[in-house]
Amino acid sequence: MNLSAAQYRELLEVALPSVVDADSLALNQRTLFVPDTHRLALDPDVAVVKGGRGVGKTVWFRSLQDHKLRDLAARAYRFPRLANAVAYPGYGAALDIHRYPGPAELASLMAADTEPDLVWTTVLLTALDVPELPRDRSWTERVRWVQAHPAARDRWLAEADDRAGMRSKVVLLLFDALDRMHPHRAVTDRLVTGILRLALDLRTRTRNIRAKVFIRPDMLSDSVLRFPDASKLTANAAELEWYPANLYGLLFHLLGNAEHRLSRSFRESTPIWSTHGDRHVPPNELTGDERLQKDLFTQLAGPYMGTNHRRGGTYSWLPNHLMDGAGQVSPRSFLRALITATRTTGIRYAGHSYALHWEGIRQGVQDASKLRVREIAEDLPWVETAVKQLDGTQVPVEQGEVVARWEAADLSRLLAVKPDVPEEGQVRTGPRHIDDYVGLIQELIEIGVMTRRADGRLDLPDVYRIAFGVGRRGGVPRVRS
Amino acid sequence: MTIRFDDAWQGARQVAEEVARGGRDVVLARDLTGRISLILDDRASALPSEDQASIERRLSAVAGPFAAAMPTLLASGLFAPEVFLDSSDLGLVEDRRIGRGRLRTADRGAVGGDWTTTPKASDKRVTLYGFKGGVGRSTATFLLARHLASEGRCVLVVDLDLESPGVGALLQHEANLPEFGLVDYLVEAAVGNEAGVDLVVRSQIIEPVGNGEVWVAPASGRPRRGYDYIAKLNRVYVDLPAGAEGDHGLRFADRIHAAVEACEAEVARRSRTPEVVLLDSRAGVHDLAAVAITRLSGYSLLFAMDNPQTWTGYRALFRQWGRIPELARTMRDRIQMVASFVPPGGGEGEYLSGFRDRAQACLAETLYDDAASDDPDAYNPAPADDSAPHAPLPIVYTGELVGLDHVRSPNWYSSTLVNAAYERFVRGAAEFVRGEP
Numbered sequence: 001m002n003l004s005a006a007q008y009r010e011l012l013e014v015a016l017p018s019v020v021d022a023d024s025l026a027l028n029q030r031t032l033f034v035p036d037t038h039r040l041a042l043d044p045d046v047a048v049v050k051g052g053r054g055v056g057k058t059v060w061f062r063s064l065q066d067h068k069l070r071d072l073a074a075r076a077y078r079f080p081r082l083a084n085a086v087a088y089p090g091y092g093a094a095l096d097i098h099r100y101p102g103p104a105e106l107a108s109l110m111a112a113d114t115e116p117d118l119v120w121t122t123v124l125l126t127a128l129d130v131p132e133l134p135r136d137r138s139w140t141e142r143v144r145w146v147q148a149h150p151a152a153r154d155r156w157l158a159e160a161d162d163r164a165g166m167r168s169k170v171v172l173l174l175f176d177a178l179d180r181m182h183p184h185r186a187v188t189d190r191l192v193t194g195i196l197r198l199a200l201d202l203r204t205r206t207r208n209i210r211a212k213v214f215i216r217p218d219m220l221s222d223s224v225l226r227f228p229d230a231s232k233l234t235a236n237a238a239e240l241e242w243y244p245a246n247l248y249g250l251l252f253h254l255l256g257n258a259e260h261r262l263s264r265s266f267r268e269s270t271p272i273w274s275t276h277g278d279r280h281v282p283p284n285e286l287t288g289d290e291r292l293q294k295d296l297f298t299q300l301a302g303p304y305m306g307t308n309h310r311r312g313g314t315y316s317w318l319p320n321h322l323m324d325g326a327g328q329v330s331p332r333s334f335l336r337a338l339i340t341a342t343r344t345t346g347i348r349y350a351g352h353s354y355a356l357h358w359e360g361i362r363q364g365v366q367d368a369s370k371l372r373v374r375e376i377a378e379d380l381p382w383v384e385t386a387v388k389q390l391d392g393t394q395v396p397v398e399q400g401e402v403v404a405r406w407e408a409a410d411l412s413r414l415l416a417v418k419p420d421v422p423e424e425g426q427v428r429t430g431p432r433h434i435d436d437y438v439g440l441i442q443e444l445i446e447i448g449v450m451t452r453r454a455d456g457r458l459d460l461p462d463v464y465r466i467a468f469g470v471g472r473r474g475g476v477p478r479v480r481s
Numbered sequence: 482m483t484i485r486f487d488d489a490w491q492g493a494r495q496v497a498e499e500v501a502r503g504g505r506d507v508v509l510a511r512d513l514t515g516r517i518s519l520i521l522d523d524r525a526s527a528l529p530s531e532d533q534a535s536i537e538r539r540l541s542a543v544a545g546p547f548a549a550a551m552p553t554l555l556a557s558g559l560f561a562p563e564v565f566l567d568s569s570d571l572g573l574v575e576d577r578r579i580g581r582g583r584l585r586t587a588d589r590g591a592v593g594g595d596w597t598t599t600p601k602a603s604d605k606r607v608t609l610y611g612f613k614g615g616v617g618r619s620t621a622t623f624l625l626a627r628h629l630a631s632e633g634r635c636v637l638v639v640d641l642d643l644e645s646p647g648v649g650a651l652l653q654h655e656a657n658l659p660e661f662g663l664v665d666y667l668v669e670a671a672v673g674n675e676a677g678v679d680l681v682v683r684s685q686i687i688e689p690v691g692n693g694e695v696w697v698a699p700a701s702g703r704p705r706r707g708y709d710y711i712a713k714l715n716r717v718y719v720d721l722p723a724g725a726e727g728d729h730g731l732r733f734a735d736r737i738h739a740a741v742e743a744c745e746a747e748v749a750r751r752s753r754t755p756e757v758v759l760l761d762s763r764a765g766v767h768d769l770a771a772v773a774i775t776r777l778s779g780y781s782l783l784f785a786m787d788n789p790q791t792w793t794g795y796r797a798l799f800r801q802w803g804r805i806p807e808l809a810r811t812m813r814d815r816i817q818m819v820a821s822f823v824p825p826g827g828g829e830g831e832y833l834s835g836f837r838d839r840a841q842a843c844l845a846e847t848l849y850d851d852a853a854s855d856d857p858d859a860y861n862p863a864p865a866d867d868s869a870p871h872a873p874l875p876i877v878y879t880g881e882l883v884g885l886d887h888v889r890s891p892n893w894y895s896s897t898l899v900n901a902a903y904e905r906f907v908r909g910a911a912e913f914v915r916g917e918p
Contacts, residue, residue: 305868309913310814312868320867327865366857392854396842453864454838462863472861474849475800476809479576 002269007262008300008355012342015258016335027062030257030279032069034076035246041238042073044085044170044210047199048233050217051240053375054332057214061092061176085170088127093177101139103181110187114143116194122146127173128160164208175213179379179429188429192224200233218446244319247334248297249287256280301356314361321365324448325461336371337364366466373467382415382431383449386440387468394471396457403437484545486515492543493517500536501575501584508571510587518549522556572804586804604779606758607914611784612794614764616821617876618784619647621906622761628907629757630693637748637755639741640700641773642763643714649699651887652684662701664713666740671721681747694752698744734772741777757914766798782910784819787836792843799847813848813870817913819906820873833875838864840871874909877902
């Protein structure tokens with residue numbers, strides 16, 4: 001039997017995580033969703049995993065380090081080799097000075113002109129638990145020690161490789177949060193290059209030790225890839241993609257795994273689920289068949305974004321309006337929009353015949369848009385500083401006008417005012433082109449905040465436009481009452 | 482320098498804007514000969530005569546030979562000013578704001594008048610229109626009719642392309658066309674002689690299984706000795722003048738409306754009420770197309786190729802509607818762009834995204850709301866919005882249809898290539914017609 005509107009709303013309220021930030025989200029076996037598009041990203045032999053904001057880089061970075069979640073992924077993706085992996089963090093957002101240097105230590109290492117390769121090799125040898133390594137010392141001393149013993153370094157690596165091979169294990173060294181290593185983009189680029197060279201080196205020289213680098217596509221620029229055979233890494237790169245079917249798959253997975261009695265009713269009202277322990281796995285139809293998903297979502301949200309089809313259908317409207325300039329929708333935005341949609345409908349449209357009202361969904365998208373802008377402001381403060389200057393304008397806008405506004409605000413100066421020595425844990429990388437406004441525009445396009453129109457003018461996708469306070473040019477004047 | 486038609490209007494607009502900015506409501510009007518006058522609303526606050534004289538001098542100077550005999554008129558001097566000033570036909574340029582008056586326009590033209598009449602239309606009628614001809618519209622009409630019939634619908638196709646009829650011949654062998662066509666109905670109805678003019682026939686080419694049917698109302702009757710198409714065509718576009726007592730005359734738009742209703746009634750009589758009526762409209766900014774799009778049909782599929790001429794044409798057309806905000810709001814909900822002749826293969830995605838971008842620019846400038854930064858409720862969908870009218874239904878170019886003689890290749894529409902080329906259009910258009918997202 002299908003759930004009523006009120007029951008669906010009740011279930012949505014419990015099932016959707018109130019925190020949608022992967023750094024603080026409690027990961028567990030019930031709620032970890034495994035979209036079919038992410039299989040390649042988990043292959044131990046794939047070193048570079050590209051993904052924009054909020055697409056699950058940190059979720060996988062953390063899940064791979066948890067043996068239960070890793071086993072679960074290995075089972076779901078039929079990847080026995082993954083079940084035999086052991087994973088260590090090589091860098092991440094959390095401070096873990098036993099495993100890798102934090103931003104402050106990285107800053108002083110880089111200030112002392114240390115070779116990034118040497119830093120990451122030291123991190124690797126630490127992960128491999130090489131007994132000779134002085135582990136109770138600072139990273140600077142450890143690095144110096146590794147530098148002083150080049151022959152031993154190669155021997156340890158070979159030995160660790162053999163040990164892993166004998167035990168049929170794969171050792172994975174994971175890298176995440178690369179934009180939180182150093183405030184200066186040029187230095188960050190060198191550190192990233194170091195990580196990538198290590199990844200390539202491991203692939204050529206070992207059989208059972210691999211690096212996996214979770215990275216935003218815009219950070220993987222030509223300048224970090226300027227080393228021999230870099231193309232071998234990028235040709236083999238995976239991408240964490242979310243198609244609408246994956247997003248809805250995630251929603252249905254969460255609805256079927258909520259700690260609520262209605263979760264069971266939901267599972268029973270949909271095609272056969274399979275159960276492993278306390279984890280309920282939705283059938284392929286619910287995670288991959290758009291027609292069936294659309295029917296099911298229509299039970300929750302009704303068919304249209306209004307009283308008729310003129311404003312589009314709910315199923316495609318929601319992800320379509322969360323897309324950034326690169327055509328990507330993050331599950332984080334998607335979930336946030338649904339949380340607000342549920343809440344708004346409950347407060348303002350409680351008597352609606354569906355659990356979600358289209359005005360609620362619209363409100364949800366606006367809220368997700370605000371969240372997105374907040375995230376950008378945290379992660380890439382320079383983006384906020386730059387785009388904020390466009391407040392009150394309308395898109396499409398001439399490039400000349402954008403540049404003129406930036407010049408008037410002296411953006412270069414605003415972007416340059418950044419503490420050289422970062423506060424611990426607060427590091428965020430800046431743009432590549434502080435003084436070159438055209439280059440800055442190009443960077444904004446690469447990260448999906450801006451788009452270029454066919455006539456050369458600049459535009460903002462709605463997910464950023466509305467929250468940044470930018471209008472859209474049109475021919476029909478709005479009647480003010 | 483000689484003041485030409487467009488210069489006169491631009492100049493007069495500026496004068497009108499200045500007056501409105503001073504806090505007074507104004508309506509800028511242009512008559513059939515292009516002569517311009519400015520109506521000044523002095524009902525709330527009087528206008529000193531020297532101010533009026535100064536405005537009049539400025540207007541006469543910028544409008545030159547296009548200045549009306551009385552370049553300015555006071556609302557208080559009009560007979561029943563509210564009838565004119567409260568009319569919904571006026572185009573809004575700038576609304577009132579603190580300290581500023583409202584500027585509206587009244588532009589009366591002969592051709593194109595039907596583009597801006599307030600629409601009353603039936604949702605079951607769908608117009609297929611292309612600003613330029615030769616975009617594969619008739620083929621698309623044929624395939625859409627076939628698809629809808631395969632879903633069990635009763636479909637009527639009306640060939641409104643009277644200048645170059647086509648879809649009739651696609652849907653029916655010449656020998657089986659009905660005795661009469663639309664032109665016959667129009668000339669007979671003009672003298673009250675339309676009874677018994679049978680002008681629809683069930684297509685024998687599309688033979689759907691199940692309950693579907695396709696009917697066709699061709700432009701011309703079956704060709705035969707003594708059948709003079711051109712003589713009738715010459716007489717269909719006129720408004721019929723009012724006659725003796727009780728006869729109010731009939732405008733061209735009403736004549737076409739009556740003809741389409743007659744076709745629908747005849748299908749209903751001979752089988753059942755058609756669930757979908759496809760109007761294959763002629764190209765260009767012709768009144769016949771205007772009537773079909775704004776007066777008859779609830780939806781219009783607008784065919785376009787991504788080139789500058791096409792967008793200039795559509796821009797001009799949409800601007801007609803955009804002058805009247807109410808009409809703009811209605812029309813933008815009723816139209817859907819179709820990208821015809823999309824290059825096949827690898828270039829498809831790029832072509833379509835360019836198309837979508839330029840279609841959005843064209844629609845935004847003319848029919849979408851001017852969205853301020855603090856107005857999230859304004860309707861101005863972004864280029865990426867899939868549910869917006871500018872997101873095109875694609876038809877892929879297929880060489881197979883070039884120079885096709887459908888009489889000698891009677892099974893042309895069964896070709897896999899043809900069906901693949903039209904598949905997304907047919908599915909999308911069918912959803913649009915059925916009112917599904």
